[in-house]
Amino acid sequence: MAEKTIDRSQEYVRIESVTKRFGDFVAVDNVSLNIYKGEIFCLLGGSGCGKTTLLRMLAGFEAPTSGRILIDGQDMASTPPYERPVNMMFQSYALFPHMSVERNVAFGLEQEGLTKAEVSNRVADMLDIVKLGEFARRKPHQLSGGQRQRVALARALVKRPKILLLDEPLGALDKKLREHTQFELINLQERLGVTFVVVTHDQEEAMTLATRIGVMNKGQIVQVGTPTDIYEFPNSRFVADFIGSVNIFEGQLIEDEPGHVRIRCPELDTTVFVSHGISSAPDAKVSVAIRPEKIEMTRGAPEGAENLTRGIVKEIAYMGDMSVYLVKLDSGRMVRVTIPNVERHADERIVWDEAVHLSWHASSPVVLSQ
Amino acid sequence: MVRISGSPAPQGLSNSRLGLLHALLHQYGPPRWSRYVREHWSGQRLVIAVPWIWLFLFFIVPFLIVFKISFSEIRLAMPPYAPLFEWLEEGRRLVTTLDLSNYAFVISDGLYVSTFLYSLKIAAVSTVLCLLVGYPMAYGIARAAPTTRSLLLMLIILPFWTSFLLRVYAWMGLLKSDGVINNVLLSLGLIDMPLTLLYTDLAVYIGIVYSYLPFMILPLYANLEKHDITLLEAAADLGARPFKSFFLITLPLSVPGIVAGCLLVFIPAVGEFVIPSLLGRADQLMIGRILSDEFFANRDWPVASAVAIVMLIALLLPIMIFQRYQRRELEAAKR
Known part of the structure; x- marks a missing residue:
């Protein structure tokens, strides 16, 4: 998404070493996190990683076992959910089944004690924004999944919260609608200027929506960064592996200069030359991560390649926009390579059981020490 | 293996008894449903037919008999009413005696009207009391931990394991002037004279609420x-305090349960016979008692039947409302 100017001088949400235990189980483990005003911050992780618990603590449905949560400078410890300046869009939408769309959206405003006229004005405006004006009198069960999602969004946004919490906002929608809705969400967020905190297990969703992503694993935040940071510069094997697909090779550091390193990878029959220095002990065991789309696959050996290995194509998966190749190296290791299908005709494409050369630029591999 | 049709029986068996069976089967074939039965009787229809037949035999037919008796004249005979159709002059003249005076009597006689209204009042108050007591209990059970929940539900049903009559008699022991409650209050010095608890409306309310509470709690629990x-x-996220959330969300969504529970208490309470007879006032009878007195003491079957029919029609209304709600809930659940 387009880069936006976000004021990083002052945090809007401040999570200070928050831990949440359920009995013996540590759901959220000493998480500290700052979220800035106007951001779309995504908490990304697999199921059971603690992302939803963290979101529920922001909403006030769970109290941290230890640590503090500050929203706009205010400690939320003793603030019940109904007094917090945040609103949540539930994964199940949690629309009130006995109320019309209009009444659902008006519910939050009625709790604020606004005049009838103001409530109906704001509800009508919000329903226009989410393009549900003509469905105002329908009951939730008379709506499609996408329409219900928009009612849930309108119901939360009409309160003009400081922060909108979204729990798997697009999880219940089919793929086409999900892609469309992602961009609608971003537009809406830019228009209204509300800070979004999104919980998702879908990395594609996180990459599209987020200004920053916090990757979670086993209750901890393992990396925080922009989608590009997270994808191109993962700081651990977990992140590299979790976001997108990646080839990871075990190796040993044999040359460690400030400008480059050389790593011996037995699985690759070659040493890996990386054109940036890393900070690691000499002879340390490291992992080298190379994204499948950063590997070039050719029939003949390319000239002047710094990193070159050979193999035989074993599997091809045609995905339309690109093809995924599984190439078996001489060592027996399978390497995943993706090639964009630029040409419509398949004559020139590499086929099964062809011997190929794999090469990659010296700047492509990421060296991970953990 | 016995082959029923098609190829002939194995040689070795042809002279044995099994061979004879086989020959018979071969000749007549296994019983087959007629084409009509196969095409028009589904398993579903057969299953539904059973309760229909049951209801027809034990509800519709008796109802029609009572309905017929309610239009007859009383007669000192066995049975104690005149037939509706009679052949006089050795079958040459058909006489019909359609007597509406039973209904006129039931409706015009103040006793029946006031008894009926009194029964409705007792039933309505008891139903409201049951709801007020039962709703918090049902809510508590529905929100309890799953393991506690089944225990609590069992406790609700537990009183059914003792005889209903026994439990009502036990209330007499508790409520009478030298009963447990009065003795405790006297010995604590809270009262100087025994309170009149038994044979009052209060005793009837206590008895009905006590006996019918599970019928209120169970449908409410099922809903909640x-x-x-x-x-x-x-x-809560939208700014409603828990108390308000209850009235705006939980209560409206539990209306089907409330309706079901109220009707399950109200309908039998109107016709309740045992509890008011044992615990209630002597000067004010309930309609169930009147009905039984007319039938068995006065042997005025036509009037008793008319009372029963009027009561049934008056109660049919709430049942129909109940069914409408049930249907609505079923439709909502389908979505």
Whole structure:
């Protein structure tokens, strides 16, 4: 998404070493996190990683076992959910089944004690924004999944919260609608200027929506960064592996200069030359991560390649926009390579059981020490 | 293996008894449903037919008999009413005696009207009391931990394991002037004279609420247990305090349960016979008692039948409302 100017001088949400235990189980483990005003911050992780618990603590449905949560400078410890300046869009939408769309959206405003006229004005405006004006009198069960999602969004946004919490906002929608809705969400967020905190297990969703992503694993935040940071510069094997697909090779550091390193990878029959220095002990065991789309696959050996290995194509998966190749190296290791299908005709494409050369630029591999 | 049709029996068996069976089967074939039965009788229809036949034999037919008697004249005979159709002059003249005076009598006689209104009042007050007592209990059970829940439900049903009559008699022992309650209050010095508890409306309310409470709690529990807790979270998130969330979300969504529970208490309470007879006032009878007195003491079957029919029609209305709600809930659940 387009880069936006976000004021990083002052945090809007401040999570200070928050831990949440359920009995013996540590759901959220000493998480500290700052979220800035106007951001779309995504908490990304697999199921059971603690992302939803963290979101529920922001909403006030769970109290941290230890640590503090500050929203706009205010400690939320003793603030019940109904007094917090945040609103949540539930994964199940949690629309009130006995109320019309209009009444659902008006519910939050009625709790604020606004005049009838103001409530109906704001509800009508919000329903226009989410393009549900003509469905105002329908009951939730008379709506499609996408329409219900928009009612849930309108119901939360009409309160003009400081922060909108979204729990798997697009999880219940089919793929086409999900892609469309992602961009609608971003537009809406830019228009209204509300800070979004999104919980998702879908990395594609996180990459599209987020200004920053916090990757979670086993209750901890393992990396925080922009989608590009997270994808191109993962700081651990977990992140590299979790976001997108990646080839990871075990190796040993044999040359460690400030400008480059050389790593011996037995699985690759070659040493890996990386054109940036890393900070690691000499002879340390490291992992080298190379994204499948950063590997070039050719029939003949390319000239002047710094990193070159050979193999035989074993599997091809045609995905339309690109093809995924599984190439078996001489060592027996399978390497995943993706090639964009630029040409419509398949004559020139590499086929099964062809011997190929794999090469990659010296700047492509990421060296991970953990 | 016995082959029923098609190829002939194995040689070795042809002279044995099994061979004879086989020959018979071969000749007549296994019983087959007629084409009509196969095409028009589904398993579903057969299953539904059973309760239909049951209801027809034991509800519709008796109802029609009572309905017929209610239009007859009383007669000192066995049975104690005149037939509706009679052949006089050796079958040459058909006489019909359609007597509406039973209904006129039931409606015009103040006793029946006031008894009926009194029964409705007792039933209505008891139903409201049952709801007020039962709703918090049902709510508590529905929100309890799953393991505690089944225990609590068992406790609700537990009183059914003792005889209903025995439990009502036990209340007499508790409520009478030298009963447990009065003795305790006297010995504590809270009262100087025994309170008149037994043979009052209060005793009837206590008896009905006590006896019918499970019928209120169980449908309410069944409804409340299905509620989605995230709806309450959503209400809280939108700024509603728990108390308000209850009235805006939980209560409206439990209306089908409330209606079911109220009708299950109200309908039998109107016609309740045992509890008011044992615990209630002597000067004010309930309609169930009147009905039984007319039938058995006065042997005025036509008037008793008319009372029964009027009562049934008056109660049919709430049952129909109940069914409408049930249907609505079923339709909502389908979505």
